[in-house]
Amino acid sequence: MSLSVYLYFNGNCKEAIEFYSDVFGVADDDRQITTYKNASDFGGNPEDADRIIRSSIKVGDMKILMADVAKGSNLRQGNNFALQFETRDENELRTVYDRLSEGGKVHLPLQDSFFTSLFANLTDKFGISWQLRLEK
Incomplete structure (x- = not known):
C-alpha cells in the first residue's frame, strides 16, 4: 500500500x-x-x-x-494541505528553504521549535504550502 x-x-x-x-x-x-x-x-x-x-x-x-487541469474543468488547486520536507542535513534544509522561498511567501522562517531544532513554513511561487523540518 x-x-x-x-x-x-x-x-x-x-x-x-x-x-x-x-x-x-x-x-x-x-x-x-x-x-x-x-x-x-x-x-x-x-x-x-x-x-x-x-x-x-x-x-x-x-x-x-x-x-x-484541463481548460473548463472545475478541478482547482487547493490550499488545505502542505508538503513536508524532512532531512537530517542542515545545509540541505537551508538550500531547499532558500530555493522554495524564492518568489513565494515565508509564513514562518527557519527557526527553533519545540519538536525540532529547525522548522519553517512557506508557500512557494506556485501556491504550494511547505513545511520544512530538520530531522534529528
Missing part, C-alpha cells in the same frame, strides 16, 4: 516539474511527463494538447504526481 500526493496546476505544471526537480535534485530517470496530446485516448480540447495530463517525480521515497 502507498499514498502519494497529486498537485494540480493551471498551465504551468511543466515549469513546476522543472523547478521541483532542480530543488530536490531529481534525476531524469526519476521523472515521468505525459502531455494531453501524448495520452493514447486524447480527444479533448486542442488548447489542452501541450498541457501536462500526468507527471511524477520521485523525491526520496515519495512520488509527487502533478498535472495541469
